[in-house]
Amino acid sequence: MNSSRLLRYVFILWLVVSGLLLLSIRSEGEPPSPLHPRHPVSSDAIPPDPQIPSRQMISSEELNQMLKVQAPLVLQVGPRSMFQQAHIPGAEYIGATSAPEGLEALRTRLNSVPKEKLVVIYCGCCPWDRCPNVHPAYKLLRSLGYSNVRVLYMAGDFGSDWVSKGYPTAKGD
């Protein structure tokens, strides 16, 4: 093989490799989709949680976008008085799942919910790392075989991380 042919082959190889590299970079940077929580819409960083995989945590912005195109089952697992003051439109009140009554209410509600249903749970009573409700609720869901679960991450509380950001709310029961 003469040198000019060799150079041509090297050049073509270089083009192919470069093209493949560009394609992989582009797919990482593709605009995120609300339907794919692995590609969050929000740039808000959700810190890792030891009990909930990051792919199953969702930010307020992601959930807000998701609710525009999907109808998941949204369950509030915190206090009733907070639910009554303001909740995510369409959400159902379950109760504080730090208590046995709340866990039982969640179990009962899930009796008629197909295992593949997208279920979103949230609380927002207090800062995420002090919330006693979301983790027990998530654990129960997983133990019952629900894998299509998202947990709304709120660093502070429902007031600061949903209401004050202008996302839609509903009042009452």
Added chain:
Amino acid sequence: MLLSGCRFSTPNARASGEAPEFAVADIQGKKLALSDYRGKVVLLDFWATWCTPCLDEIPHFVEMQQKYATQGFQAIGISMDDGPKPVQTFYSEHKLNYPVAIGTAKLADSFGGILGLPVTFVIDRNGRIRKKFVGATDPKAIELEVVQALQLSP
């Protein structure tokens, strides 16, 4: 971690002006009306038995009640638990020395919305909200506010 809630704010929670009047029954069945405490400095604490930052604060409020009651201080707890039972248990186990009532959405709304806990108001002798503390707060900061309010005459 104790102060992890303090940088977050409950939006619209009333931070000044006349404290909304309310009259409820406390967990012991006695009438509890905010107006009954006009002339005193009131610490109004929205909390819940499952709220760990709230539980961290309560021993300080018990201490303040003992320390400042003779100077015209009154702590009041409004629990956002769904029912009285856990609150009654907590009350007697922790020997709270101030009245506690179960809050409602209506009461919380009147204070501008309580959408996260704890939220603590310091109300002056004239019934005006002097300061609002949202999230877990250094108890010294709350005590300082109370002391300053006690030093003012009505």
